[in-house]
Amino acid sequence: DADVTQTPRNRITKTGKRIMLECSQTKGHDRMYWYRQDPGLGLRLIYYSFDVKDINKGEISDGYSVSRQAQAKFSLSLESAIPNQTALYFCATSDSGTEQYFGPGTRLTVT
């Protein structure tokens, strides 16, 4: 089984809908991250959490919120989806604060 899993893997939704992307990990890491990937822009950090009670905004947090339900679970929500949130979303984990381990990604399309 994969160490970092993301659900769903693909999602198409309409403008204005609320959507949640989920991330689970079995690596036992305290640190978890959400990124979005856009062509030509690389990966940009949306939110990160260094432990269950710690939530921090990344460089592009507007329009997003997160919940750290447990050490192993970190969810990303789009309260009211808009087309420019169409992207590939990655969850990652880390124990040391250096190397990060990535999930397989969720491809989100907002129409």
Next chain:
Amino acid sequence: AQSVTQLDSQVPVFEEAPVELRCNYSSSVSVYLFWYVQYPNQGLQLLLKYLSGSTLVKGINGFEAEFNKSQTSFHLRKPSVHISDTAEYFCAVTSWGTSYGKLTFGQGTILTVHP
């Protein structure tokens, strides 16, 4: 603040030729540097990392990179590429201080290996 610039958005190369993917970083404090690879329709996989010590770092699949502090560079090299190396490659940095534990990625370089 930390930043990363990958100098080439696309690099085409023929099979068995050498390749270099260029990465420059900016940070006012000590850094840790990484190269990740993303194969089509997959997540990111770590190729190699520089944390400290020898400036020449060897990674998986025959790749290596050299940390050059004076030039603030961390270029990725492979002496002979294969078709299977076709992928997108990302350089990333984290540094001491307020940015510790947060990776900043470059824009990515698409490596295409032709037969």
